[in-house]
Amino acid sequence: MTTITDPPKGQFRVSMLLSDTRYRSLTFQAIALFVLIVAIAYLASNLVRNLEAAGLNISYEFLGNPAGYDINQTLIPYDSQSPHLRAAWVGILNTLLVAFLACMTATVFGVVAGVLRLSNNWLISKLMAVYVEIFRNIPVLIWIIIIFTIMTAVLPSPRAFRGDDPTSTMVLGSMAFTNRGVYIPGPQLGNPLFASVALNWVLVLLFLVGSWFGSHALSKWAHAKQEETGELPTTWYYTLAIWIVPAGILLTIMGLHWQIPELKGFNFSGGIKIGGPLIALWFALSIYTGAFIAENVRAGIQAISKGQTEAASSLGLRPGRVMSLVVLPQALRVIIPPLISQYLNITKNSSLAIAVGYADVTATLGGITLNQTGRAIECVLLLMLFYLTISLSISAVMNVYNNSVKLKER
Amino acid sequence: MGNNPAPGMNTGCFMRPECTPRNGRLHQEEVKMKKTVFFGALTAVGLVAGAASAATLDDVKARGKLNCGVTTGLVGFAAPDANGEWQGFDVAVCRAVAAAVLGDATAVEFVPTTGKTRFTALASGEIDMLARNTTWTFSRDVDLKFEFTGVNYYDGQGFMVPKELGVSSAKDLDGATVCIQTGTTTELNLADFFRSNNIGYEPVPIETNAEAQQQYLAGACDVYTTDASGLAATRATFEAPGDHVILPEIISKEPLGPLVRHGDPEWGDIVRWSLNALIAAEELGISSTNIEELSAGTNNPEINRILGTEGTLGEMLGLDAEWAKRAIAAGGNYGEIFAKNIGESTPIGLARGLNAQWTEGGLLYTPPFR
Ligand SMILES: N[C@@H](CCC(=O)N[C@@H](CS)C(=O)NCC(=O)O)C(=O)O
Numbered sequence: 001m002t003t004i005t006d007p008p009k010g011q012f013r014v015s016m017l018l019s020d021t022r023y024r025s026l027t028f029q030a031i032a033l034f035v036l037i038v039a040i041a042y043l044a045s046n047l048v049r050n051l052e053a054a055g056l057n058i059s060y061e062f063l064g065n066p067a068g069y070d071i072n073q074t075l076i077p078y079d080s081q082s083p084h085l086r087a088a089w090v091g092i093l094n095t096l097l098v099a100f101l102a103c104m105t106a107t108v109f110g111v112v113a114g115v116l117r118l119s120n121n122w123l124i125s126k127l128m129a130v131y132v133e134i135f136r137n138i139p140v141l142i143w144i145i146i147i148f149t150i151m152t153a154v155l156p157s158p159r160a161f162r163g164d165d166p167t168s169t170m171v172l173g174s175m176a177f178t179n180r181g182v183y184i185p186g187p188q189l190g191n192p193l194f195a196s197v198a199l200n201w202v203l204v205l206l207f208l209v210g211s212w213f214g215s216h217a218l219s220k221w222a223h224a225k226q227e228e229t230g231e232l233p234t235t236w237y238y239t240l241a242i243w244i245v246p247a248g249i250l251l252t253i254m255g256l257h258w259q260i261p262e263l264k265g266f267n268f269s270g271g272i273k274i275g276g277p278l279i280a281l282w283f284a285l286s287i288y289t290g291a292f293i294a295e296n297v298r299a300g301i302q303a304i305s306k307g308q309t310e311a312a313s314s315l316g317l318r319p320g321r322v323m324s325l326v327v328l329p330q331a332l333r334v335i336i337p338p339l340i341s342q343y344l345n346i347t348k349n350s351s352l353a354i355a356v357g358y359a360d361v362t363a364t365l366g367g368i369t370l371n372q373t374g375r376a377i378e379c380v381l382l383l384m385l386f387y388l389t390i391s392l393s394i395s396a397v398m399n400v401y402n403n404s405v406k407l408k409e410r
Numbered sequence: 411m412g413n414n415p416a417p418g419m420n421t422g423c424f425m426r427p428e429c430t431p432r433n434g435r436l437h438q439e440e441v442k443m444k445k446t447v448f449f450g451a452l453t454a455v456g457l458v459a460g461a462a463s464a465a466t467l468d469d470v471k472a473r474g475k476l477n478c479g480v481t482t483g484l485v486g487f488a489a490p491d492a493n494g495e496w497q498g499f500d501v502a503v504c505r506a507v508a509a510a511v512l513g514d515a516t517a518v519e520f521v522p523t524t525g526k527t528r529f530t531a532l533a534s535g536e537i538d539m540l541a542r543n544t545t546w547t548f549s550r551d552v553d554l555k556f557e558f559t560g561v562n563y564y565d566g567q568g569f570m571v572p573k574e575l576g577v578s579s580a581k582d583l584d585g586a587t588v589c590i591q592t593g594t595t596t597e598l599n600l601a602d603f604f605r606s607n608n609i610g611y612e613p614v615p616i617e618t619n620a621e622a623q624q625q626y627l628a629g630a631c632d633v634y635t636t637d638a639s640g641l642a643a644t645r646a647t648f649e650a651p652g653d654h655v656i657l658p659e660i661i662s663k664e665p666l667g668p669l670v671r672h673g674d675p676e677w678g679d680i681v682r683w684s685l686n687a688l689i690a691a692e693e694l695g696i697s698s699t700n701i702e703e704l705s706a707g708t709n710n711p712e713i714n715r716i717l718g719t720e721g722t723l724g725e726m727l728g729l730d731a732e733w734a735k736r737a738i739a740a741g742g743n744y745g746e747i748f749a750k751n752i753g754e755s756t757p758i759g760l761a762r763g764l765n766a767q768w769t770e771g772g773l774l775y776t777p778p779f780r
Contacts, residue, residue: 159632367592371525
């Protein structure tokens with residue numbers, strides 16, 4: 001027989017839903033959930049009813065109709081006869097392009113500024129503080145417009161490059177900085193292996209991936225050697241060769257040469273054009289978000305106890321190596337989670353592109369398509385779906401990375 | 411950050427009962443029957459809210475102000491003057507309607523809209539009518555569910571280039587960078603024109619006329635294209651208008667006119683006949699100077715019917731007898747409005763051309779007032 005008896009089971013009475021603490025919170029949650037469902041249902045029914053009353057119906061058929069408008073930056077083939085769906089894809093790729101580029105440069109700006117802000121050099125640390133405070137305290141839309149306006153006002157128009165005595169000339173004879181964008185030499189294959197241009201570059205990419213594995217194997221071998229003999233073999237020239245030689249041979253076979261942009265008619269043609277809107281948006285997003293990342297980096301570094309630095313220094317490591325080998329790897333654990341939200345911010349803020357006429361998905365699907373077809377709800381729902389998907393994917397990828405660097409508890 | 415609404419998207423209004431388009435009442439029965447059981451109880455509440463909204467005319471009268479959508483600023487058509495008063499050719503249409511309905515030409519709330527935001531503003535009920543250089547097209551009329559109430563300017567799309575480029579025809583524009591206002595018919599005509607002439611171009615989509623002007627003058631685009639009237643109006647504000655030419659090609663038909671939402675035909679009639687009254691007044695020789703004199707009674711029955719001394723036209727519209735008299739008195743007849751805002755004596759300097767009365771070889775032809 002046990003001396004401690006279970007509390008009496010008792011019968012369940014309805015009043016216990018409120019009086020019994022075991023059930024009370026459940027009761028309130030159920031009520032809240034019910035109210036929420038009713039509210040959403042009300043809004044949804046209101047929407048459906050109003051749409052019907054206005055004679056509108058939700059339909060995505062318009063996505064198959066010809067878009068009818070042209071886009072100035074297309075990463076995939078597109079013309080005005082292509083369907084709206086393709087215009088949306090052009091926009092999506094443009095969004096992804098600027099988001100990717102801006103995430104890269106923002107990270108570089110942020111890490112550099114964050115580390116330098118902690119520098120013992122008074123001037124440098126103060127300069128970085130000024131950078132962070134100025135850039136993160138002015139809205140990004142303003143930065144986008146400022147940068148774009150300065151670009152169009154300061155840089156010459158292609159007209160200035162014309163004539164016998166032009167007012168502007170190309171930098172190094174091969175690059176033109178104009179107020180419509182920057183034109184740089186573009187690689188051309190004189191002797192391609194495949195008819196499709198893209199396929200040739202995929203092959204080059206595959207070679208580079210191979211080189212990556214090669215150099216990885218090499219450094220593994222070098223480290224094994226170091227474990228064994230205590231001496232790290234010098235491998236940098238092998239690494240360099242592994243990267244350069246195979247791709248170099250391939251490109252030579254394919255007849256790589258550089259096409260230099262030339263002024264033809266109204267604009268430069270040939271080579272690669274990096275459009276003004278892309279530059280303004282890319283630069284504004286990176287410099288703005290870079291300021292936030294700098295603060296994350298600084299917080300991450302300061303979270304590592306001073307003892308770590310002192311211990312590393314007492315082992316004889318120079319300050320640069322202390323930072324890169326001891327402090328930063330530990331700081332990453334603190335830096336990565338807020339970094340994820342900065343990347344998400346970049347992606348979402350890229351929807352301000354329309355301010356400078358950059359054809360991102362908000363400008364194509366959510367702008368011109370929406371406006372010309374009048375299908376506002378459909379387009380906005382699609383946009384929401386896109387941004388949600390891309391944000392969740394970025395979070396997922398970054399979380400995987402975070403798990404790989406976080407403190408492993410054994 | 412991150413939650414800045416994209417410019418020009420005010421779709422949230424779709425959810426609000428006061429934004430229900432006016433024909434809500436017509437569809438109530440039908441709608442009620444289609445409801446699922448689940449929504450049944452909820453819609454009872456919703457329907458009351460939806461049905462409570464009256465016709466546009468009653469709304470405007472109750473408010474004491476007409477909400478009229480105009481451009482963000484296109485001198486001659488719609489722009490605030492030095493005293494902050496809206497002036498222009500499209501503005502005059504708004505004022506005429508306000509005078510007819512409310513008896514006060516100044517009882518107008520001007521709502522600046524861009525090419526992109528104008529239709530959402532009208533569909534959602536934010537504005538009662540739109541008078542913003544808007545082209546009457548099939549899809550806007552039928553698919554977007556608007557009702558065009560006439561044409562106040564017959565226009566076509568043109569191109570403007572700096573003289574120094576030495577271009578004399580739009581067909582020479584191969585490879586040019588072109589500034590266009592997004593959300594306009596311009597955008598679509600342009601694509602068609604270059605496509606059918608087998609030449610290429612690079613579009614620079616821009617939100618407002620002011621930005622387009624700035625980009626064009628900075629040389630960020632070689633060409634600016636929009637309605638020819640808009641080009642003339644834009645060029646008139648340049649420091650050196652003579653340095654820019656408007657190319658001879660007119661690549662489209664752009665009948666510009668005021669519009670209202672589908673579903674309130676009575677309101678559509680009021681806007682339509684206010685505009686017609688301005689046009690008829692010119693044809694019949696009613697002007698702001700002689701209108702008082704004529705409204706004492708004339709021996710022309712049509713003039714009398716317009717000015718309300720004969721017949722019951724005003725009553726049929728749900729207005730008083732002097733509605734058209736006030737509309738005309740607000741800014742004068744069509745010809746006076748044209749001459750004052752965009753005519754040959756203004757810096758914009760547009761000739762009447764297609765916009766002359768039919769009796770003068772133009773296209774203006776209003777149905778009879780009887
Ligand atoms: N008629 C065309 C174009 C209308 C349009 O956008 N016009 C320009 C120039 S003529 C304008 O009014 N801009 C004034 C503004 O930017 O608010 C349409 O209806 O789509």
